Amino acid sequence: MTEALTPARTSRGLDVADAPRTARVTKPFTPPEAGGTLPPGTGGGTGRRAGKGGDGRGRRLGPGRPVPFGRLLGPALLLAAWWAASSAGVLDPRILSHPWSVVSTAVELVADGRLQGNVLISLQRAGLGLLFGVVAGVALAVVAGLSRTGEYLVDGPLQIKRAIPSLAMLPLLILWLGIGEDMKVTVIALGVAVNMYINTYASLTGIDSRHVELAEVLRLSRWRFVRKVVIPGSLPGFFVGLRLGVTSSWLGLIVVEQINATSGIGYMMFQAQQYAQSDVIVVGLVAYGVFGFASDALVRAIERRALSWRRTLAG
Template sequence: MTVLSTKTFIRTKPAQPQRRRRRLGPGPAIPFGLQLGPALLLILWAAGSGLGLIDPRILSAPWTVIATFGQLIADGRLQDHLGTSTLRAASGLAIGLVIGTVLAIVSGLSRFGEAIIDGPVQIKRAVPTLALIPLLMLWFGIGEQMKIITITLAVIVPIYIHTHNALRSIDARYVELAETLDLTRWAFLREVVLPGALPGFMLGLRFAVTLAWVSLVVVEQVNATSGLGYMIGLARTYGQTEVIIVGVVVYAVLGLMSDAAVRLVERRALSWRRTLSH
């Protein structure tokens, strides 16, 4: 007990300023800290518009944007564009996901597969999607096919890279274990390889989902008659900054929402890891 009280005594001492340790870490989290930056921007924007400091031809006022948003929803245009865009992004994502995963597994499990597949994917990774679009337009026209293929090509890369990396970094000890247990090749794949590579795949998926939306902007601005990118492009032609901002905000919300959705799936699928963070 005496020892305990001595400790308490020593603990109270650093309250004196000259003995206080300098805090080097960032300190405790600020409540609503993440929302603070965007809120500040919003306030500056509203104040600038309200005081007439921002020319509405450069940037519409927040209330104009909100009114336009309501109007676009009321006449159903926003829903139409959003539907078209979502369908494109989802199709490209789904196809790219399957192709990327299959390529990663083939390349991750066989040296021959790696020799054939890895190089081309790395080359694709180094080429910006934007640079491929003229070629893809020549090959596949300017219709839906070209758009979905562009998104697919963009999505394949992160899925492949992260899944392949996860496959290759599966602990050799598990491989040894599988050998002593006489696992068949299929059982090895199902029990060890695929679950082991799942964290990498989920990381790739998060990048892929974001990339699908980003690629959408590109393909829809190049040549389209519908979709969010088309809506933004048209608004640019007519100088309607409020519509452009509605489009940008919708993109941002879509991106954040789909990332949150993937993280939710990730937590479910990797529940065996969750116990670690407790």
């Protein structure tokens, strides 16, 4: 069929189509830099839009090019709206203080050292809870993911635990551990551990069986298999777990600091509620927000580095 058609086509278009034809043939051999210097429009005859890949627009169906600090645009708009509403008198200061009075309260709190002290103790609780939770969650996931016995022993209890919110266990934990720091860190760690476990375990068991087969063909030792295949393969799930875990550590912190605490951001806010100091409450909220936002950004940055081999829509 095609062979019958070709002579007719070539004999007809021989002289006319000659120039674009050679252009097309040579095109693949020109290096990309040279291709980019062609004036736009000259490539029109070849049927491809000239310079499309080179003008930095990125993927057509992608979300667009990243802008530095673009992520801060939403929060900034929110702040501006609050400021405008307070200045215009639409917002009653008894409901929500003016941003400026929040700032001056924050300055006072810093000056007398109350903010730093409370922030430090809160950070310590969240950090310790996160640390213990991550270690426990990952260890359990590895045990359950790599051995059948481990799976039978570990997975059941953790799936049950997953169905019970950590905060629902608070009464029991207070009964066992009292109302001190141990209880607070344990509550946070429990929430983190479950998030870490669920996601890391899912990622571990979801490792492509073809990669396992490859490891068998190459006769990798068990340790090398874990190091080269299992750990990198389960990193995406680990990071999903870590981000959820960081969020849940702040959530746990807020709850435990309102129970019989004598220090921490939560305690500071609880006290302020008694005296109707909405500006102090907002300072506490901002502190929670800043740390939540910063910790998530940090995890994202680490994730981007560790998973740089991945090709994603956003990247």
